Amino acid sequence: MRIPAPLSFARSALRHDAAGAGSDRPHWAARAEDVKNRLVGSTLRRLHWDLRLQPFHGYGSATQARVLAKVLYASPRTSADFHDQPVHDMRTVAVRGWRNFTSQVAPHRTVHIRLGGEEFTVRADRSGIVDATLEVSLSPGKHQAVLWTVPGNEVTADVTIVPPEARVGMVSDIDDTVMVTWLPRPLLAFWNAFVVHQSSRQVVPGMPMLYQRLAREHPHMPVFYLSTGAWNVFPVLKRFLYRNGYPDGPLLLTDWGPTHTGFFRSGPEHKTRSLERLAAAYPDVRWILVGDDGQHDPSLYAAFAERHPELVESILIRQLTEPEQLLAHGTLRPLVGSSPGGRGPLALAAPNGHGLLAALQRHGRMSR
16 A cells, blocks of 8 residues: 655643643553563564554534544454454454453554545554544544554544534433443553453443434434443443444543552542543433443543533433442442432433433433
């Protein structure tokens, strides 16, 4: 494949490292991870392993697009990029989770992107993540960006461009909001990595129907799935949502592992930054925020509504059962301050999607 010149240069957002940008020296765990990545990467290159791209689902507006992907090493015996498969292709779903967690990232690699008839050059961050905001003019709907590191390893990434007439959007949590795993939160990474059969995950009753009804009520509504889960489980989560009838949309996940300031990234900070970024990208959209009361969703959504009361359409909280609360945070009751109420936008709570739909209908926010 020929790479035309000159190329436009995109603003590649290395936001995963931004938290420690002001510190003099990165956390020792981050330094150790960087050394490990250099040593393992050097060994794999000597063994003639190739660079492969795992594409994620991006989004944008009429003038900008956010393209997301991850750069990994792959064995030369791998004839095709096993990440670049249609979401509806379930033939190999039983063996993919563990591969996503054992693959080796390739930090700071140059990646080329073609989108909207233009080409861009960006760089991955220290975790191999490509997070690039491209200045490009695209029509509303779904587009495909082509990404490659060298000619011959091209993959495509979906990019959803939100129509300018959209006035309502939805942001939804994933764990315990759209699916139930019945496991303590510390074990969710293991679960998503190794228990990959779709039948092993339970759908929260009524939630797919609720989301479909909301999508019909607001025809131009963009849907974003915001989770503290790792990018490693993107293929598994994408298939779960597809198989169970949830509306398609970008997944906003995070990268686990050490940062410049500590062992792990903050889940609440990831959600807060993502909400603020969506608010800035779509200033005319009012958001339906959907989560559960097992962790921090109610307080995070309430804080966002306090900062941007004009941008919140409603807050919908799925109430966990006592056993689910115990698995979520170790007690039988919701976290302090987790119940919606008080001033601000409409805030409703119910045990499942059926209850939330009925509550929206009672308040005149949904047709019967």
